[in-house]
Amino acid sequence: VDQPLVPKQFHLGMFEIGRPLGKGKFGRVYLARERTTGFICALKVLYKSELQQGSGVEKQVRREIEIQSNLRHPNILKLYGHFHDSKRIFLILEYAGKGELYKHLRRENRFPEWKAAQYTAQMASALRYLHRKHVIHRDIKPENILVGIHGEIKISDFGWSVHAPNNRRKTLCGTLDYLPPEMIRSGSKDNWYDEKVDLWSLGVLIYEFLVGEAPFEDTPVMTHRRIARADMTIPDWVSKEARDLIQKLLVLDPQKRLPLEDVQNHPWIIKHCVKGERAANREKPLK
Numbered sequence: 001v002d003q004p005l006v007p008k009q010f011h012l013g014m015f016e017i018g019r020p021l022g023k024g025k026f027g028r029v030y031l032a033r034e035r036t037t038g039f040i041c042a043l044k045v046l047y048k049s050e051l052q053q054g055s056g057v058e059k060q061v062r063r064e065i066e067i068q069s070n071l072r073h074p075n076i077l078k079l080y081g082h083f084h085d086s087k088r089i090f091l092i093l094e095y096a097g098k099g100e101l102y103k104h105l106r107r108e109n110r111f112p113e114w115k116a117a118q119y120t121a122q123m124a125s126a127l128r129y130l131h132r133k134h135v136i137h138r139d140i141k142p143e144n145i146l147v148g149i150h151g152e153i154k155i156s157d158f159g160w161s162v163h164a165p166n167n168r169r170k171t172l173c174g175t176l177d178y179l180p181p182e183m184i185r186s187g188s189k190d191n192w193y194d195e196k197v198d199l200w201s202l203g204v205l206i207y208e209f210l211v212g213e214a215p216f217e218d219t220p221v222m223t224h225r226r227i228a229r230a231d232m233t234i235p236d237w238v239s240k241e242a243r244d245l246i247q248k249l250l251v252l253d254p255q256k257r258l259p260l261e262d263v264q265n266h267p268w269i270i271k272h273c274v275k276g277e278r279a280a281n282r283e284k285p286l287k
């Protein structure tokens with residue numbers, strides 16, 4: 001039963017609020033339990049006063065709610081519902097039992113290839129689902145990924161996602177590291193881009209999983225220049241299969257980036273993502 005919170009109308013009194021789980025620029029997240037069902041969730045609280053500063057964040061929150069509440073995929077954090085009171089907006093989110101991926105990455109420095117490959121396969125599956133719905137995430141990075149209780153990853157934070165194609169100017173706040181060349185190209189008003197931007201960010205994410213830092217990490221000016229030239233070096237201890245996949249995603253021309261179905265069938269992914277017993281005796285015809 002994946003929609004246990006059935007009522008359409010939610011209010012704060014329905015929840016017992018637990019410990020704070022974390023905070024972001026625009027809100028805090030608390031562990032919460034729905035009183036009648038005991039259902040555990042994460043309650044994200046946003047203060048209307050902070051949103052109304054015209055920084056377009058209100059639009060982002062509306063977009064996050066509109067997009068994320070219609071998505072259902074094991075590697076996408078569910079948004080079950082939302083409600084508001086006079087001062088605050090509340091998002092009722094799926095609780096990810098193992099917290100924020102970037103904290104795991106910082107603690108472990110970098111992930112072993114099998115773990116990076118499994119995360120990549122899950123990301124590719126989630127992005128294929130999003131792109132089939134013509135949703136571009138546009139902000140794929142470790143800070144926007146959570147880890148579920150079974151170690152599966154969950155893309156969260158759809159504040160920057162939009163419907164493709166799109167040429168909305170992204171007010172650049174936060175790191176440039178993950179932005180593709182077509183999104184940082186300023187001036188040209190026709191910097192139209194499509195879901196291929198998420199392919200570039202996936203390449204940056206794989207690099208950071210394996211190396212422990214982003215491929216174009218530098219001063220802002222140098223990062224900008226290195227992205228525009230796809231100027232990165234992959235350490236020689238990275239396997240040739242992983243290197244091959246990164247190089248097929250970090251391609252300047254969006255049309256030449258490896259499509260997601262080919263990411264899922266890439267030798268590096270096949271090598272590390274054993275799909276249960278069927279993979280073990282693959283010669284048997286799949287039922």
Ligand SMILES: Cc1nn(C)cc1-c1nc2c(-c3cnn(Cc4cccc(C(=O)N5CCN(C)CC5)c4)c3)c(Cl)cnc2[nH]1
Pocket residue numbers: 021022023024025026027028029042044093094095096097098099100143144146156157159
């Ligand atoms: C922690 C923790 N430890 N354990 C064992 C579990 C958790 C846990 N946390 C969550 C969280 C959670 C909490 N904080 N955050 C970070 C956070 C909180 C509030 C807002 C933001 C935010 O503004 N973001 C926008 C910017 N991008 C980069 C980022 C998003 C970002 C997410 C959620 Cl939403 C769901 N399940 C969770 N489980």
